[in-house]
Amino acid sequence: MPKSGSGHVATSSSRDQERLVAGLVNALQDRISEGDIKIGSWIRQERIAQEYGVSRTPVREALRQLEALGVVEMVANRGARVTLPSVRAITEAFEVRGVLEGHAACLAARNITQAQLDVLHEMNGIFREAVRYARAGDEESLAKARTLWYRANDTFHATIVAACGNRQLQLTLETLHHRMPRNLSWTALNGDPRLLGENADEHAQIATAIDGRDGELARQHVMHHSRRAQELILLRFEDVPPEP
Amino acid sequence: MPKSGSGHVATSSSRDQERLVAGLVNALQDRISEGDIKIGSWIRQERIAQEYGVSRTPVREALRQLEALGVVEMVANRGARVTLPSVRAITEAFEVRGVLEGHAACLAARNITQAQLDVLHEMNGIFREAVRYARAGDEESLAKARTLWYRANDTFHATIVAACGNRQLQLTLETLHHRMPRNLSWTALNGDPRLLGENADEHAQIATAIDGRDGELARQHVMHHSRRAQELILLRFEDVPPEP
DNA sequence: TCGTAGCATATTGGATCCAATTTGGCGAGA
DNA sequence: TCTCGCCAAATTGGATCCAATATGCTACGA
CATH class of the missing domain: 1.20.120.530 (GntR ligand-binding domain-like)
Structure with a gap:
């Protein structure tokens, strides 16, 4: 159950704050793998941002990475959704x-x-x-x-x-x-x-x-x-x- | 020589403005392939942004994609550089x-x-x-x-x-x-x-x-x-x- | 002369702001 | 009742702003 709002992405105390995006990528990938985020569903940037207590900026960068990895698809002005492979x-x-x-x-x-x-x-x-x-x-x-x-x-x-x-x-x-x-x-x-x-x-x-x-x-x-x-x-x- | 400042990334007139990031990814990948951006060199976000007449935001997203693809490495607070494979x-x-x-x-x-x-x-x-x-x-x-x-x-x-x-x-x-x-x-x-x-x-x-x-x-x-x-x-x- | 502390600069990281686009609903008209 | 069009809400995209961090230079002291 990695969806709780308190789910820290990285040890914020330490210096690796900049692994924020990497942490988000992992977190999202895990949630997708475990079915917490369903295939074909839309991923709302604002929602994710709030859940992890960050702004939309790092979320968007994480989504871009997932896009490059082929895990999500980003549609113009519609957002990202988990790719449903044919x-x-x-x-x-x-x-x-x-x-x-x-x-x-x-x-x-x-x-x-x-x-x-x-x-x-x-x-x-x-x-x-x-x-x-x-x-x-x-x-x-x-x-x-x-x-x-x-x-x-x-x-x-x-x-x-x-x-x-x-x-x-x-x-x-x-x-x-x-x-x-x-x-x-x-x-x-x-x-x-x-x-x-x-x-x-x-x-x-x-x-x-x-x-x-x-x-x-x-x-x-x-x-x-x-x-x-x-x-x-x-x-x-x-x-x-x-x-x- | 795809480096000139007038190098458009996408046909801005048409509706595919949101391919901006994808366009940047391609443009950067090409420039790296052709040696215009050298292996091991740092990629300055501001510089790229100015060259393509956009803000740093889409540049950063493009860099994140390239990072996911393994083309560049992003170092904490230092920026992105073209990966030098061992x-x-x-x-x-x-x-x-x-x-x-x-x-x-x-x-x-x-x-x-x-x-x-x-x-x-x-x-x-x-x-x-x-x-x-x-x-x-x-x-x-x-x-x-x-x-x-x-x-x-x-x-x-x-x-x-x-x-x-x-x-x-x-x-x-x-x-x-x-x-x-x-x-x-x-x-x-x-x-x-x-x-x-x-x-x-x-x-x-x-x-x-x-x-x-x-x-x-x-x-x-x-x-x-x-x-x-x-x-x-x-x-x-x-x-x-x-x-x- | 060499090493180090400290400051100025460059650059990134994240947050916020505003414009543009899409969606969905509601009402007018056939 | 069904369809078309318009408006409001939601959402994304890009720009800008400010804080945090690293780098490089300079000045000072041993």
């Missing part, structure tokens, strides 16, 4: 993501540390746990599964990308990631135990390939994983466009 | 570029139109012409070679990326491209007829592979081409860091 854009982004993350995995097979490998295996355990919860079927277990899978998925992919050692690759993937609605992948899996199990298997294969230091195999698995996610998302949205 | 960043970016453009070529082999293919072949002709000029050796011919190669190279790569049909891929490559000093590749080739010839051969191989609709071969050639460029650049900068 089905096509999502498809294309997933293709790019697959290629890039595949390459990251390939590099990671060479450069990964033991600690990072441990993280991957740990996440695999969590994926399995999430599958078990999902099999229970009741609402609460499903929510638990969602939370577990979410964190594990984020950590898993972030670890691989960090382990590849190429910072430009990491940055590129991050911006690509920020452009997409965050819950896309989970929405596609939709808590289906069967799909979740499949998904866990894919992650396990990737981790095993990296652990075995087989870069090309890791790439193959990641690309397959990405393509599979893309298929599921398309399947889910082919009649139902993302949002009103 | 040798490592350049190396890494070239690796990403190779992967991405390789994939673009692979897709282009499927999707390219005849008109685009014609452009590729035409550019190959220009590369050859540039090689001939470079062989002459005198200053004037070299400048001619440079101009020809420059345009042809831009067009060649842009055509492939446009032909791949994946707009997200195109956008990603463009931002990656904008982060690098533009004359890097030419600096690496340095007007050396031998290297230029080699370079022209590489381009020809790529075009041939795409023409033959062999996506994987095209990918291989592009990645080799990119790796080669990377090698030359590293060779050139291994003792001489890019700029003071």
Whole structure:
């Protein structure tokens, strides 16, 4: 719940006041990711300014950054709204993501540390746990599964990308990631135990390939994983466009 | 020379006044690309504002966008300066570029139109012409070679990326491209007829592979081409860091 | 001569002000 | 009742103002 009016953007006491804009960018990005600011909704400068206790000037600069990052669109004299990516854009982004993350995995097979490998295996355990919860079927277990899978998925992919050692690759993937609605992948899996199990298997294969230091195999698995996610998302949205 | 004070940013008469910021972003990006604003130099808001006859507000927003794009760095209370990428960043970016453009070529082999293919072949002709000029050796011919190669190279790569049909891929490559000093590749080739010839051969191989609709071969050639460029650049900068 | 304190200047950062544009509602007329 | 046009409110865009901060120069003292 990062929306409360007292949500400080930066430690105002310290000298980093000028990270104000950067802080706003992060805060807004988080709120968009978490669904606190909905996709397609307008962002009112005055409102944001009041919520963070600043004037519109830094808010506008933050919005400009988000615009450059492709997170929001700014319309003439109308304001900024969270970009609603088209089905096509999502498809294309997933293709790019697959290629890039595949390459990251390939590099990671060479450069990964033991600690990072441990993280991957740990996440695999969590994926399995999430599958078990999902099999229970009741609402609460499903929510638990969602939370577990979410964190594990984020950590898993972030670890691989960090382990590849190429910072430009990491940055590129991050911006690509920020452009997409965050819950896309989970929405596609939709808590289906069967799909979740499949998904866990894919992650396990990737981790095993990296652990075995087989870069090309890791790439193959990641690309397959990405393509599979893309298929599921398309399947889910082919009649139902993302949002009103 | 797009620096003159009368350099309009947008057609002020029309309704697209609010493209002011976007116009500034483009204008500044161009000036940086062309070396009119040097790498590592500070960009004074007031100066830019006066040059384009606007206030500092839109200039600052434009700078924020450029910051988000990684083109400039903004330092607390000091201002914005054109980012000087480290040798490592350049190396890494070239690796990403190779992967991405390789994939673009692979897709282009499927999707390219005849008109685009014609452009590729035409550019190959220009590369050859540039090689001939470079062989002459005198200053004037070299400048001619440079101009020809420059345009042809831009067009060649842009055509492939446009032909791949994946707009997200195109956008990603463009931002990656904008982060690098533009004359890097030419600096690496340095007007050396031998290297230029080699370079022209590489381009020809790529075009041939795409023409033959062999996506994987095209990918291989592009990645080799990119790796080669990377090698030359590293060779050139291994003792001489890019700029003071 | 060298180093340092302190002040003047340049420059940025944020807030505020005003104009321009869009939106939505309300009423007049068909 | 429906449509068109006009006006008021909301919102953005750009300019300007003032405070905060960094830089560079100068003068003073060791």
